[in-house]
């Protein structure tokens with residue numbers, strides 16, 4: 001038997017509600033397996049900040065880094081809450097984790113589940129994965145503002161793209177393509193963001209030469225949003241920068257039948273640091289505390305976790321249970337906990 005140390009960050013809003021169900025399913029699937037999971041809870045997020053003034057202490061970061069993996073719900077308060085104006089929970093907590101733990105591959109798979117009403121009339125056979133760069137781009141915070149608060153204010157946000165950073169994520173995306181349908185689409189905005197665009201394009205071209213079996217194409221990000229709606233089945237692997245990847249994956253969640261279905265993995269492929277598994281969605285303050293959030297994204301994030309931990313058969317069991325649960329969804333309302341109970345029961349029955 002093998003023991004894995006899992007850091008659990010439930011977070012804010014619906015975070016704790018969906019993580020409760022993810023943990024329920026995770027416990028059910030590892031029960032009786034050779035894997036045991038030892039959890040440590042970290043109380044972090046907007047609520048913790050409002051209580052103690054802490055966003056992410058060095059002690060918490062060190063402790064989290066000593067785990068084998070991280071499961072995160074969602075963090076963040078109500079957008080616009082004046083008490084959070086100067087806190088920057090997203091940057092100081094979520095991005096600090098992704099950057100400090102070198103999560104350079106942000107993996108966001110999408111498929112349209114049979115039985116789930118997609119907003120697209122004829123979605124087709126949708127099954128693609130967005131490989132979002134996770135440590136660079138406009139997210140690095142390399143900007144600044146001058147004459148703040150005056151009519152002469154200038155606020156700059158700088159997108160940082162390094163050859164090292166682009167190459168490692170592009171290589172990873174090609175590797176994933178070879179395990180899928182051998183198709184890779186670079187999404188960028190090379191017609192306007194010419195410096196970063198040239199770098200991304202050159203590296204994709206160079207790496208493509210090592211993967212002759214992979215068909216490569218390119219789309220500007222604006223056009224990519226058209227095809228995600230009109231012909232999402234054309235995509236297999238999309239590789240893109242941090243900000244484009246953020247935007248495209250909310251859209252991907254919506255076309256797949258709801259953002260409550262979209263799972264993600266922030267991976268450090270080198271294994272130097274623990275990888276982090278979380279739904280694509282946020283803390284959803286508009287529905288928090290009502291037990292109406294869909295916990296499927298958080299549950300599917302545990303499948304990505306199990307895959308990463310080298311337990312693919314347990315991961316498949318979670319995915320099959322989710323598939324079965326989704327196929328049986330009638331549209332009648334269930335609570336967050338009822339969805340988790342149903343999927344946990346399916347996982348147990350499949351043992």
Ligand code: NAD
Nearest residue numbers: 074075076077090259260280281282283284286287293294
């Ligand atoms: P959001 O994803 O929280 O919500 C957008 C919409 O999707 C809302 O209408 C919400 O009710 C709905 N939704 C989200 N998850 C759902 C689920 N599981 N089931 C059903 N409906 C769901 O995005 P937002 O409103 O822009 O952000 C809210 C807060 O979350 C902000 O503070 C933001 O910074 C933060 N955020 C955190 C993360 C994260 O922790 N990884 C991700 C995104 C946003």
Ligand code: IPM
Nearest residue numbers: 076090091094095246280282
């Ligand atoms: C996500 C979120 C985060 C991001 C925010 C909360 C920093 O939107 O995980 O998609 O932009 O990456």
Ligand code: MN
Nearest residue numbers: 246247250280
């Ligand atoms: Mn997002």
